[in-house]
Amino acid sequence: MTRGLECYDCGYTSDDQTESRCRCGESLWFSTDTNEFAWPTEAWTNGMWRYADVLPVSKPVGVTPGGTPLVRADRLDEYAGCRLSLKVEAQNPTGSFKDRGSAVGVRHATEIGRDWVGTVSHGNMALSTSAYAAAAGLECAVFVPAETPEQRLELIARHDPHIFRVEGDYGRLYEQTLALEAPITFVNSDTPLRVAGQKTVAYEICEQLAPSVPDAIVLPISSGGQASGVWTALRELEAAGLIDDLPRLYGVQAAACDPIATAYREGRESVTAVDAAETIAVSIANSDPPSGTRALAAARATDGAVVSVSDDATRKAMDRLATAVGLSVEPSSAVALAGVRKLSDAGELAADDEVVTILTGSGYKERYETDVESRTKTIDLEALEAELEGILEGSEGDVSRQTNDR
Template sequence: MPSLRCIECDSTFSDQEILYVCPSCDGLLEVAYTAGEVEERLDIDEMKSGVLGVWKYRAFLPCDERVSIAEGGTPLYKTDRLADWVGVDELYIKNEGGNPTGSFKDRGMTVGVSKALEMGLSRVGCASTGNTSAALSIYGAKAGIDAIVLLPAGKVAMGKVAQALMHGANVISIKDNFDRALELVRQACNEKDIYLLNSVNPVRLEGQKTIGYEAVEQLGWEVPDRMFLPVGNAGNISAIHKGLREWRQHGIIEELPKMCGIQSEGSKPFVKAIKNNQKKITPEGEPETLATAIRIGNPVNGPKALNAVYDTGGTAESVSDQEIVEAQKKLARLEGIGVEPASASSVAGLKKLVDNGEVEPDEKIVCVTTGHLLKDSEEIIEVCKPPKEVEANLQTVLNHI
């Protein structure tokens, strides 16, 4: 069986214990596998079969499949027109909006809820800026267990709230921000025997690392020079780095991509830490950005994410909301890829770093876009021209064409 290992003090614990941080030093935990455990489960022929999906990488996952809705297998688009606009030769978009609930969170929830079932638990919970709540609610419904969600009131796109409500979650809105919601749900989970499935839970991140696995496979088993990711709670950048590090340890790949994290200028504690070469993140009290999915002032996976950047020689950058919207529109109008604002930050950050000379034009780049356009339809109405309303006759219509 895999174990839980503290990234700070190296203490290890059984993966059957419900732990989110180290009881010895309060450090973050990660799932650790022995070489024998991986080799016993690894089927190279299956892994290289070309059929995509989270559970084909089961040798690198901490439990067996128990609840699945065909998550993973998202497209990797080669985007030549977008590459021209950004200023690079070779740009790929790994579009996680193709998952069942429209975001990458499904990868983590299929593993997290499967683990909850393995341990005989009947309730799961989370705090959320939206996408986590949608995924938790849907996988909880599929598994037949209760889902409890805390949201910051008025700070979550309605498309995401609608998903949680329709799938029967107990949705509670608090009059504060996401960081406070996470504090409260962690306390409530401890009090009420609820399995917490925010990204502080290392089991959930194991599912998310398969984004990196798929991207490498879709590139013909070639590792890109860089991967760009939006950073909110910093789970994705941490998970992908861990997964590809494990593949390197087992000889599946030889190199790691430079991990690059992008935040909004109104919510950039991670970026500040990287630019100041710090080992710890200083939380921001009042994060604000139209990119609601990354409106987080205290990234719970900050230490793991800092390590991902430092270990690979990557970087971090912040972009304005205006730059995010511009990238969002370019994705849609040059490549037909519709994403929510937070997703577009990865492309916006890449363009900024290319313009500043920090990324070379001949590098092979993968940008991860994390959620579907319709996750935040209110934002679309705000940033795009509304439809023209005209009289219902042909000449009037022709005059407006």
């Protein structure tokens, strides 16, 4: 039911599915007719492919992305200042939300007879694209910044892509790959094929909560591609009559690198590059986001906002997720929960608002500076019973975890 590409901003349309950019400079996305769309009847074990009718490709490829849990996290309500649910995108095959877009992009490449796919990324997207290319039997070119640490490349290299460490302006590289006339499908983070795949997360959230509709969806923003996907999905579901109101869309960035939040704060209509500082949220540290203006438009059009949070707030949110929900996420995901708290404090979210936070990626793929020492004790096997008695007694009356304090 996709009808070719269109520009959300100037209305340009195109039938050439290999385009990415509109003549006006904005990014294109797929236009999809959802007037006849109803919630699918197939099993959820088909994951995102349940929504094949609204995707530009029909057949699955690789391990099934999507069908991830939506968890009501009432233990975090007081911390979050609202009724919080978590969409756990870490439970995709390569541990992040990127698998949805990679699967669509790679399948499309095979459908038009391409032997190669490519991407510009040094993290989740590089890993995901490499894995899906491998599953489809395609060659994959991954362009990473020259300084990408070997440790991260090791994960990517397992899926046998061609890795190019590129010296030069990384922002320019992103656009340059899209302009290449080589027979290679680039599935960069805000390209139409990827956005089409990413949108399925919003389809799932709405179907999992149906007939309720969340008051707000809060997600991390980097390139703006994922926010664009969620926005287009909500518009499509509204056109299908499956949701009455669009949830408010809130984007969250790291304060050290927040071009979209800055534009929102300053009341501007378009996003421009910023000078970024270091942040622990490396996966979303995009100082010149290609779909930044579109993400900004999504937040404004839905009565949402774009905010940024400190690394300290992000660390605390990560810790809350790990110790109160049992979920380890990467800092670039935890920013979303830190953002929820900030938005509640600012009165943007109310205590009875139903809020869904998209946790984009697993924390288990990296090592963090966790305090292991204070949680660890070395004992002798012979002392086991005594040790155990000691801790059980020591914790009496103080045994319940303190998770509801703010």
